[in-house]
Amino acid sequence: MKIIIGGLYHESNTFNPMLTEKDHFSIVEGNQVYDRVCSTQVFREEGATVIPSIYATALSSGVVSEKTYRYFSDKILTVVKKEADIDGIWLHLHGSMTVENIGSGELQLLKEIREIVGFDIPISLTMDIHGNNTDELKDYANIIRAYRTVPHIDQCETEMITAKLLVDSIRSGEKITPAFVRLPFIIGGEQAIGNQDPLKSIFNKLEEIENSDGIASASFFIGFSWADTKNTSASIYIVPETQSYYQLAQEQANKLAEYVYSRRNEFKLVSIPLNPQEAIEKALNSTEKPVFISDSGDNTTGGGIGVNTELLSSFLQIGNLNNKKVCIAAIYDEKASKISENYNLGEEISLDIGIGFDSYSKSVTVRGIVKAKGALLGYLGGESDYVGSTCTISVGDIDIVIADKGHSFITMNHFAKAGLKIDDYDIIVVKQGYLFAELAEISKLHILAITQGATYQLIEELDFKNIKRPIYPFDEVELKLN
Structure with missing residues (x-):
């Protein structure tokens, strides 16, 4: 055989x-x-x-x-x-x-x-x-x-x-x-x-x-x-x-x-769906940790590009984080990633993050400290599953992970290989929709931020042109069987 x-x-x-x-x-x-x-x-x-x-x-x-x-x-x-x-x-x-x-x-x-x-x-x-x-x-x-x-x-x-x-x-x-x-x-x-x-x-x-x-x-x-x-x-x-x-x-x-x-x-959204500002407010007011916020419109496990800076910009504009430590993992920006390679750990850095592809990936200028450098893991998150590199910039209580490719942090190993300790954070923003198994297990609260992008959650509002109509939820359809 x-x-x-x-x-x-x-x-x-x-x-x-x-x-x-x-x-x-x-x-x-x-x-x-x-x-x-x-x-x-x-x-x-x-x-x-x-x-x-x-x-x-x-x-x-x-x-x-x-x-x-x-x-x-x-x-x-x-x-x-x-x-x-x-x-x-x-x-x-x-x-x-x-x-x-x-x-x-x-x-x-x-x-x-x-x-x-x-x-x-x-x-x-x-x-x-x-x-x-x-x-x-x-x-x-x-x-x-x-x-x-x-x-x-x-x-x-x-x-x-x-x-x-x-x-x-x-x-x-x-x-x-x-x-x-x-x-x-x-x-x-x-x-x-x-x-x-x-x-x-x-x-x-x-x-x-x-x-x-x-x-x-x-x-x-x-x-x-x-x-x-x-x-x-x-x-x-x-x-x-x-x-x-x-x-x-x-x-x-x-x-x-x-x-x-x-x-x-x-079939309904199973996590708490909130607009971006409401999502941040709820996370900041939570008494438990870690709280995960999914940047759901930019979900790289569902085909999002991974470049949105909307949540980053919103967090940076908040004066009081309620003593919360925040991690945003990760924003895909190849140019910013290459610039950060020239800096050593502990050095101060001024960096523009965001490729300006659309209004949701506008460039944001950050000034902080290079906290960590590490590997970007692929979908499986295995020891040999390297696909790129990461650099983490600390801006006060916000750690921003920049990646040279659009991937998602879906396992504990993704954080570890980037040089981060996930237990350090109260709030973790990820480029996902639903949380994958390892993160779901440790999550005390999961919030689905309804952000814009290629994986926008409200599919009835997407500009479909090629799907076969009639089809639910766009139409009421009677099921016809052979």
């Missing part, structure tokens, strides 16, 4: 006007791919020969340039062309990769793979629950399963499940077609958290379906609201154990669709 493995993962925010290029991605190739994905363990335990291609991933950002997509997809396709006698293909994709001049990067990649291997070779996909899936995906992939946590902590588990399902498919020789339902509604990024209803109850339904006879896997895709594409919506995939159970899978998909759609009005 010979199986090709690989990954090409990106969540593309079409409201971010900056194209995502090759240098935004972290990539491993060859034997390094074995350690990057958990499917390797399953395949080896099953006695399979594993052929690595690449694993390329980038933090959510703007549309991927066609040149960048072609660079990575060609690396995968080259391996597929070389290995003529494979039995299966396993890939970790996102579901919301939008490529310049192409559209869905996932669909394009699968189409080109099928042109090489035909339709007798099973393809298994691990996918992000925030995928905006195309109607055609089911025609090119046999096994599709989404994560079942938000924030995501079950990627490894999902990879192992889709690996085992691929092995079963190869051994059975079955050509499986997943059942699919597109749901005519868009869910905002911070309106669906895994440990809260209605998503918690939907996950329970998925478990029930998956444990029933004839069903191999069940997935609910929330979708990605900050992508103005014809595929932007929630969806459902149910994979039958064998093709003889396809009708059962479609029936289950329809029932689940009715249940999910009946609860569409229950």
Whole structure:
């Protein structure tokens, strides 16, 4: 049994006007791919020969340039062309990769793979629950399963499940077609958290379906609201154990669709939503620490640019911080970052922060002390996940982290590698929406500041042009099933 493995993962925010290029991605190739994905363990335990291609991933950002997509997809396709006698293909994709001049990067990649291997070779996909899936995906992939946590902590588990399902498919020789339902509604990024209803109850339904006879896997895709594409919506995939159970899978998909759609009005912002000034006031008046404020319109984990200075400017204008220590992590400004490299720790510095891209990223002049220099970690926050550098400027009781790339501090290690002690702060401003697991665990209060930007929370006010209408919450729509 010979199986090709690989990954090409990106969540593309079409409201971010900056194209995502090759240098935004972290990539491993060859034997390094074995350690990057958990499917390797399953395949080896099953006695399979594993052929690595690449694993390329980038933090959510703007549309991927066609040149960048072609660079990575060609690396995968080259391996597929070389290995003529494979039995299966396993890939970790996102579901919301939008490529310049192409559209869905996932669909394009699968189409080109099928042109090489035909339709007798099973393809298994691990996918992000925030995928905006195309109607055609089911025609090119046999096994599709989404994560079942938000924030995501079950990627490894999902990879192992889709690996085992691929092995079963190869051994059975079955050509499986997943059942699919597109749901005519868009869910905002911070309106669906895994440990809260209605998503918690939907996950329970998925478990029930998956444990029933004839069903191999069940997935609910929330979708990605900050992508103005014809595929932007929630969806459902149910994979039958064998093709003889396809009708059962479609029936289950329809029932689940009715249940999910009946609860569409229950998807609400789960953290405290306040305008920026109210958010700051509430944080300053809190008696607990730490308080986290999400600069939600500039959420770099959802494709925001990371350049907004609105909250920084507001904090600097406050005369009395109630003896609170504040950290703002991090503002993306490559020019300011390069200037700060010329200063040593403890030196005084006068620096303009803010790229002036729009009215929310206006340049702010700060005068302070260089407090720390360190590494900027990527999405995973691992010891080897370095993507850039940081410099922290102390202005009184406010510490401002400047980064040379647009990334988010989502783990404790992000702060540590930047040279900061998170316990020092009463208020921490982050470029996020919902808090990721480690920060959520220590947070005493989380405030969602409704700021402007590419991840603006009030999606009904965004200028969508390409989504399929009618669609909720823009329209009242009757659910129609096959």
